[in-house]
Amino acid sequence: MAAGSPAPALPASQRLRALLYAVQPSESSFRSLHEVPSYVDQVVPLFVVFILLELVVSSIQRHKLSYRINDAISSLSAGILSQLPEAVCRGFELTGYVYIWENYRLYELPWDSPWTWYLTLLGVDFTYYWFHRLAHEVNILWATHQTHHSSEDYNLSTALRQSAVQKYISWVFYLPMALIIPPSVCAVHLQFNLLYQFWIHTEVIDNLGPLEWILNTPSHHRVHHGRNPYCIDKNYGGTLIIWDRIFGTFEAEKEKVIYGLTHPINTFEPFKVQLHHFTYIWSVFWATPGFSNKLSVIFKGPGWGPGKPRLGLSEEIPVITGKEVPFNPKLPVHLCVYAVIHFALIVTLYIDLFAAAATLSQVTVLLRIGYIILTLTSMGLLMDKRPEAARWETVRCTVFLALQKLGYIKTYPPLMFAYEVLFSLCIVFWGVQIMKQLTSSTAKRL
Numbered sequence: 001m002a003a004g005s006p007a008p009a010l011p012a013s014q015r016l017r018a019l020l021y022a023v024q025p026s027e028s029s030f031r032s033l034h035e036v037p038s039y040v041d042q043v044v045p046l047f048v049v050f051i052l053l054e055l056v057v058s059s060i061q062r063h064k065l066s067y068r069i070n071d072a073i074s075s076l077s078a079g080i081l082s083q084l085p086e087a088v089c090r091g092f093e094l095t096g097y098v099y100i101w102e103n104y105r106l107y108e109l110p111w112d113s114p115w116t117w118y119l120t121l122l123g124v125d126f127t128y129y130w131f132h133r134l135a136h137e138v139n140i141l142w143a144t145h146q147t148h149h150s151s152e153d154y155n156l157s158t159a160l161r162q163s164a165v166q167k168y169i170s171w172v173f174y175l176p177m178a179l180i181i182p183p184s185v186c187a188v189h190l191q192f193n194l195l196y197q198f199w200i201h202t203e204v205i206d207n208l209g210p211l212e213w214i215l216n217t218p219s220h221h222r223v224h225h226g227r228n229p230y231c232i233d234k235n236y237g238g239t240l241i242i243w244d245r246i247f248g249t250f251e252a253e254k255e256k257v258i259y260g261l262t263h264p265i266n267t268f269e270p271f272k273v274q275l276h277h278f279t280y281i282w283s284v285f286w287a288t289p290g291f292s293n294k295l296s297v298i299f300k301g302p303g304w305g306p307g308k309p310r311l312g313l314s315e316e317i318p319v320i321t322g323k324e325v326p327f328n329p330k331l332p333v334h335l336c337v338y339a340v341i342h343f344a345l346i347v348t349l350y351i352d353l354f355a356a357a358a359t360l361s362q363v364t365v366l367l368r369i370g371y372i373i374l375t376l377t378s379m380g381l382l383m384d385k386r387p388e389a390a391r392w393e394t395v396r397c398t399v400f401l402a403l404q405k406l407g408y409i410k411t412y413p414p415l416m417f418a419y420e421v422l423f424s425l426c427i428v429f430w431g432v433q434i435m436k437q438l439t440s441s442t443a444k445r446l
Contacts, residue, residue: 010042018043019050021196021239025117028192030184033091033098039191041354047198051156057204058155066203068328069336070383072157073343074268077376078147079160080350081270082167084369087357093171094187100178111182117189121239123177124189129243131173132236135166137311142302143277144169150273152260152326154225159201164274193238197221216241219253226257228320233311258320266327269380277302329385338426339382346375349409367408371399390433397423397430 010018017023018039030036058066085092109116135145144166151158177186197216205218212219216237224235234251237243244250265276285297293306303312331339353360353368360368378392401423403409404416411419 010037010039015039015043015046018192019046019195019199021121021192023192025114028188029112029117030188031111033094033183033187036184036187039188039195043195044351047156047160050199054156054202054204061204066153066155067157068153068326069339070268070328070331071151071153071326072155073339073379073383074270074273075151075157075161076343076347077268077270077379078164078273079162080347080372081274081376082162082164083354084372085164087353087365087369093167093190094183096171096175097178097186098183100175101183104179106179109180109182109185111185116181116185120177120181120185120189121192123181124174124186124193125237125239126243127173127177128193128238129236129247131170132238133233133247133249135170136233136236137301138299139281139302139304140298141169143275143281146261146277147274149225150261150265152264152324154201154203154222154257154259156198156201158225159198196239201225212241213245214240214242220244220250222257222259223251223253225259227260227262227318228255228258229314229317230254231257232262232314232317256322258322258324260326262318264327267380268383269386270376271380273380329383331383331385335382339379342375343379346372346379364408367403371396371403371409374399387437390430390437394427394430394434397426401427 014023014027055065055067058064109119132145135141144163147163147166148158148161151161174186174190200216200218200221202218203222207219208215208217211217216235216239220235220237220241223231225231230251234249235241235244236249241250265272267273267276281297285294288294288297288306290306296304296306301311303316304310305312349368350372353365353372357365374392374396378389378396381389381392400409401420404411404419
């Protein structure tokens with residue numbers, strides 16, 4: 001999050017405690033913004049460890065896996081897509097904050113005071129509560145946030161299903177804190193608040209006893225992700241649940257929660273996952289008569305319509321039967337294995353991009369970003385079982401070989417030949433699939 005030279009690697013124990021917001025003020029207070037570590041980047045390996053641990057625990061608890069390959073790839077794709085701009089322009093969210101701090105601050109709280117640290121914890125979480133609440137109650141903000149709710153599963157990969165647009169709006173809500181809170185302190189807590197919310201996206205943890213009164217927990221957050229009528233617009237807190245209890249938006253977990261949007265989007269294609277509600281607003285905006293009503297389409301709730309209350313009618317929320325079936329196109333086993341292997345390869349390219357971004361040319365960075373986006377799009381089409389996926393995969397594999405040949409994608413020398421063979425075979429395989437599609441289409445016309 002901070003700009004400047006990379007900070008030293010954090011101790012393993014501190015990375016783990018960062019996930020739980022259990023880092024002491026004395027070890028996470030910094031004089032200047034460029035000294036602030038990128039806790040999020042350094043905790044990424046723990047994401048992988050905990051996802052694997054959740055897989056093991058859930059399989060023991062329920063005797064079945066809590067992950068679907070298509071949904072997990074879709075969630076991780078959203079997370080990657082949301083972070084790609086950081087490879088070009090890092091720390092954008094704090095630019096306005098720093099400007100206000102440097103030019104308009106009213107008072108300068110000491111950066112190394114524990115009181116400043118705890119006040120900022122409360123301030124960031126309070127601000128997050130209200131932004132999060134408005135992101136559910138204002139249609140245009142919901143368009144930026146709904147990506148995170150579009151998964152019909154609830155596991156740790158869902159936590160990484162982030163909007164590529166939301167952070168370019170949410171930063172505005174934190175600007176009042178710049179009047180008294182140093183940017184370095186705010187930067188730390190923005191990361192801790194985000195990291196804390198990773199581990200609460202799970203079904204393997206039930207009830208945490210007295211902690212349920214104060215903290216946002218897996219149980220509380222399961223309610224927030226539910227599309228049951230009793231779950232809608234509840235439990236907005238990030239780290240603390242006290243704001244929901246104070247402002248009347250708290251709801252305890254009751255009957256089985258059914259996850260996802262009230263009207264599922266039924267796709268894993270990443271740009272539709274990110275942007276489908278913007279296109280919905282656009283169509284409703286032009287179809288709704290009257291200038292005042294058009295403004296209401298944008299600034300009132302997602303369920304609003306002419307003659308309805310600001311947040312819509314609760315009776316129009318689809319009834320939950322408990323028998324809802326998630327969108328789940330079945331791929332052959334060999335294509336599932338194919339998708340996992342190629343997605344793992346793109347994750348390694350993504351990690352390498354951020355590790356080496358400072359040493360790469362602008363052209364190389366942009367070409368790698370373009371190839372990653374191409375891969376995520378093609379994987380989404382494949383997960384949807386769309387017939388055009390064969391053409392996209394042929395193009396993608398060809399582009400990879402070209403970028404590797406030209407030196408824009410570099411792999412370990414012993415692997416270069418293996419990649420050439422793998423991607424060449426993939427081109428042949430998809431070429432055969434395209435020929436089969438053409439033959440089948442010709443036969444149907446005859």
